[in-house]
Amino acid sequence: MDKRVQDVAIAEIEALPIDPASPLIISDADEVILQFMAGLEKYLETQGFWIDLSSYAIHGNVKHQADDSHVEDAHVTELIRAFFHAHTDTIEVVPEAPAVLKQLSERAQIVVLSNVPASRRDDRIRCLHSQGVEYPVIANSGPKGPAVAALAERVDAPIFFLDDIPHHITSVAETAPHVRRVHFVADPRLARLIEPAKDCDHRIDDWHELRQVIEHEIDRFFSGGG
Ligand SMILES: [Mg+2]
Incomplete structure (x- = not known):
């Protein structure tokens, strides 16, 4: 903390x-x-990703639209940060x-x-x-x-x-x-x-x-x- x-x-x-x-x-x-999740999901889709909601987590469930491969955790953290930066007010x-x-x-x-x-x-x-x-x-x-x-x-x-x-x-x-x-x-x-x-x-x-x-x-x- x-x-x-x-x-x-x-x-x-x-x-x-x-x-x-x-x-x-x-x-x-x-x-x-x-x-939150609906907003993040929309954002990820504009960035070439999608989130596979098969478990209660963001890390590990974000995938590339192109080939469904997993996005690594550090990149997911960066995407969440970018989402908050661009869309916290919307x-x-x-x-x-x-x-x-x-x-x-x-x-x-x-x-x-x-x-x-x-x-x-x-x-x-x-x-x-x-x-x-x-x-x-x-x-x-x-x-x-x-x-x-x-x-x-x-x-x-x-x-x-x-x-x-x-x-x-x-x-x-x-x-x-x-x-x-x-x-x-x-x-x-x-x-x-x-x-x-x-x-x-x-x-x-x-x-x-x-x-x-x-x-x-x-x-x-x-x-x-x-
Ligand atoms: Mg909460």
């Missing part, structure tokens, strides 16, 4: 206006709010996400916690804001547990964490075990390829179902059901 980046994320979190009495939803961006939202988040924002505070390169943070904010997702964005690096714990200690109400990557769910389970962890995979092709994360409380891949579950848990908390 890059400690300097982590410290920046923690400083950003400490500067956020947070209401301790209001529920908090901490959401990942890529593959939860944003159609990745499309998951269609239902902005409206459902808006509904949830009537009951909860919302923060986007995204492992986007620090240099692309402003592009990410522009991308989300232009598509109706207007909440604070924290640019994190490495496991998300420390940033979630820093947010969680400021809130005395239900807290929810949404992410598509199991190791972030595990990281949050370790640092802030009382946070309700939702494993969410927006792209149905990817959702089929991955089992529920071992440390999640819920596996949900649909924004409307997510809203029902979160609202139910908030209702239960405020009616005294814990």
